[in-house]
Amino acid sequence: MSTNLDVKNFEFKGGLRTTSLVLIAVGIIAMICGFLTNKTVGWVDFIVTSVYFVTVAVSGVFFLAVTGVLQASWITPYKRIPEAMTKFLPYGFALMLLTYFGLHSVYEWTHTDIVMNDPILVQKIAWLNEPFYMIRMVLIFAAWIFVGRRLLSLSKKQDEGHDVSQKIVSSSAIGLILFGATICIASFDWLMSVEPHWFSTIYGVNVFSGSFVAGMSFICLATIKLREWGYLKGIINDNHFHDMGKWMFGFSTFWAYTWLSQFLLIWYANIPEETEYYVLRLDHWNFQFFLNVVLNWLAPFLLLLSRPAKRNTKRLKLVACILLVGHFLDLYLMVAPKVFEHHGIHHLSGFGALQALQWLGFAGLFLFVVGTAFSKRDIVAKGDPQLLEGIDLHQ
Amino acid sequence: MKKDYVIATFECDEKVLHATEKVVAKNIDIYDIYTPFPVHGLDEAMGIKRSILPYVTLLAGLTGMILAFSFQMWVFNISWPVNFGGKPFMSVPSFLPITFEFTVLLGAHTTVAAFLAINKLFPGKQPTIIDPAQTEDKFIMAIDKEKANVDDLTNLLKEQGAVQVEVQNLDLSI
Known part of the structure; x- marks a missing residue:
C-alpha cells in the first residue's frame, strides 16, 4: 500500500551540511591537541566519544526492533530517523577498530607483565586478551549492522509495495535478542574492563538505558528541528512529541533506577573490592558524580513531569540537550577516573573544553552520516501500511 | 431526578x-x-x-515520600537507633528503596480511589443505560x-x- 502524501523530502545541504563539516574539522583539531598534550587523555576521549555515538546509533536499531516486534504504528511518521541512525554503525565500527592502537594506554589488562603478576587478572586471561577482545568487537558490530541492514531492507521492500509485516516482526524479535546480549558484552568490554578487578552485573543494563535515552533525545531533537525547518508539516503533531517526551522521561527514570541499583548494593555490602569504584569517584570526581545524576535524571524528571511540558517543543529541546550531555558525562565517568588514577593524571586535566570540542567533532560526523542517509529516502515511510494510523495519532 | x-x-x-x-x-x-x-x-x-487526577497522584506521591522518609528518619535516629554494619544512623541511601516504594504505593492506590470517587463508581452502582445498544454498536448523545x-x-x-x-x-x- 502506498499513500499519496504531499511532503517535501529532506535535503542535506546549506547551513547544516557546512556546520557538520566545520564541526568535524574542529573535532579533528581538538583531537590532535588532546593527543599532543597527553596520549592517555587523548585515547580516553577517543574511546568514550566513539562509544557514545556508537551507542546512540545502535539505540536506533533497538528502537526499530522494539517497535517492529510490537507492530507499533505511532513510530511510522518519524521512523526514517532511527533508520538513518543505523547507517552510522559502519563508521562507528571503523572508529572502534582504531581504538586497537590505544588499548595499551587505557586498558590495564593489555599489559602482560601486570596481568601475569596479578592473581585475579591472570584468571581472567581467557576473556580479557587482545585477539579475543577484537574478535568480540567484530562480532558485536556484525550483529548490530546485520540487524540494522535487515530492518532497513525490509523497510525498503515495504516502499516497493511488498507486504513484509510478518518478516519485520520475526527479524525484530531476533534482533532484540541479539541486541540484549551484545550490548551487555559491549559495555563490559569497552567500558567496564577499564577496571578489570571490579565488576557489576547490572552495568550493561545501565549503559543500555543511558544509551537509549540519548538515542531518543536525538530522535526528538531531530524531529523538532525538522519541523522547525519546514519539513514534516501535517505529519507530526503534539501527540507525537508527547510520546517522545514520555520515552525520555521513562527511560531517564529507568537509568536512575539501574544507577541506584548498582550503587545501593555496593554501598550496602561495603566490600572493598566493590566499593573501590565509588570511593574513587566520590573522592576525586565528587562534583561530576552528582552532576551526572542531576543531568541524567533529576533535571529531566522535574522538567518533564507535567503533561504540558511533554507537549512543549522548547522544553523537549532543552531536556534532550541536557540528556545528550548527560550521557557523555555518564560514559566519561565510567572510563576516565580509573585510567587517570592509574597514569597519575590529575582528574581535571582531562575534563574541559577539549573534550567538549572533540565531542562536537564526532557529533558533526554523526550528523553528516545520518543527515546524508536521511536525505536519500522519502522523509516518511510511505510504504508502511500503518503510516496513516501513525499520523492520525490520538491519546 | x-x-x-x-x-x-x-x-x-x-x-x-x-x-x-x-x-x-x-x-x-x-x-x-x-x-x-x-x-x-x-x-x-x-x-x-x-481531570484533576494527575494532581491527586502528585499530591499523594509527595505525601508518601515525605511520610516514608520522615518515619525512617525518626525510627533510626530517635525511636530505636540500631547500628547496621557500622553505617551512620542517618543513612540516606538505605532509606531510598522504602521511600520510593511508599511513594508509588500511596500514589497508585490514591489514584485508583480518586478515579472511582471522581467518576462516582462504587460496588453495586447501576449503569446508565439509555438503550442497550450503547454497549454494543450505537453512540448516544444526551442533551x-x-x-x-x-x-x-x-x-x-x-x-x-x-x-x-x-x-x-x-x-x-x-
Whole structure:
C-alpha cells in the first residue's frame, strides 16, 4: 500500500551540511591537541566519544526492533530517523577498530607483565586478551549492522509495495535478542574492563538505558528541528512529541533506577573490592558524580513531569540537550577516573573544553552520516501500511 | 431526578464526533455521550476540562515520600537507633528503596480511589443505560432539553447523521 502524501523530502545541504563539516574539522583539531598534550587523555576521549555515538546509533536499531516486534504504528511518521541512525554503525565500527592502537594506554589488562603478576587478572586471561577482545568487537558490530541492514531492507521492500509485516516482526524479535546480549558484552568490554578487578552485573543494563535515552533525545531533537525547518508539516503533531517526551522521561527514570541499583548494593555490602569504584569517584570526581545524576535524571524528571511540558517543543529541546550531555558525562565517568588514577593524571586535566570540542567533532560526523542517509529516502515511510494510523495519532 | 433529554442515536464514531463539534459550535451544552468504546478526540470536542487526577497522584506521591522518609528518619535516629554494619544512623541511601516504594504505593492506590470517587463508581452502582445498544454498536448523545431549541437541534443532529432523535424523560444524574 502506498499513500499519496504531499511532503517535501529532506535535503542535506546549506547551513547544516557546512556546520557538520566545520564541526568535524574542529573535532579533528581538538583531537590532535588532546593527543599532543597527553596520549592517555587523548585515547580516553577517543574511546568514550566513539562509544557514545556508537551507542546512540545502535539505540536506533533497538528502537526499530522494539517497535517492529510490537507492530507499533505511532513510530511510522518519524521512523526514517532511527533508520538513518543505523547507517552510522559502519563508521562507528571503523572508529572502534582504531581504538586497537590505544588499548595499551587505557586498558590495564593489555599489559602482560601486570596481568601475569596479578592473581585475579591472570584468571581472567581467557576473556580479557587482545585477539579475543577484537574478535568480540567484530562480532558485536556484525550483529548490530546485520540487524540494522535487515530492518532497513525490509523497510525498503515495504516502499516497493511488498507486504513484509510478518518478516519485520520475526527479524525484530531476533534482533532484540541479539541486541540484549551484545550490548551487555559491549559495555563490559569497552567500558567496564577499564577496571578489570571490579565488576557489576547490572552495568550493561545501565549503559543500555543511558544509551537509549540519548538515542531518543536525538530522535526528538531531530524531529523538532525538522519541523522547525519546514519539513514534516501535517505529519507530526503534539501527540507525537508527547510520546517522545514520555520515552525520555521513562527511560531517564529507568537509568536512575539501574544507577541506584548498582550503587545501593555496593554501598550496602561495603566490600572493598566493590566499593573501590565509588570511593574513587566520590573522592576525586565528587562534583561530576552528582552532576551526572542531576543531568541524567533529576533535571529531566522535574522538567518533564507535567503533561504540558511533554507537549512543549522548547522544553523537549532543552531536556534532550541536557540528556545528550548527560550521557557523555555518564560514559566519561565510567572510563576516565580509573585510567587517570592509574597514569597519575590529575582528574581535571582531562575534563574541559577539549573534550567538549572533540565531542562536537564526532557529533558533526554523526550528523553528516545520518543527515546524508536521511536525505536519500522519502522523509516518511510511505510504504508502511500503518503510516496513516501513525499520523492520525490520538491519546 | 427525572428530566427531559434530547436523545440522539448515531451509528458510527466519526459521525458522533462531527456532530459533537457542530453542537458545541452552536454553544449548546452536551449533557453526556454514551459510547461502546472510547472515541478518540471526543473529550476535546466536548470541551471537557482535563481531570484533576494527575494532581491527586502528585499530591499523594509527595505525601508518601515525605511520610516514608520522615518515619525512617525518626525510627533510626530517635525511636530505636540500631547500628547496621557500622553505617551512620542517618543513612540516606538505605532509606531510598522504602521511600520510593511508599511513594508509588500511596500514589497508585490514591489514584485508583480518586478515579472511582471522581467518576462516582462504587460496588453495586447501576449503569446508565439509555438503550442497550450503547454497549454494543450505537453512540448516544444526551442533551438537556431546556438548553436548546428542540426542533433546531433535531434538524442539526439529523443532518449530522443521527438515525434517531427523540425526547425522553430520564434520570441520568446518577
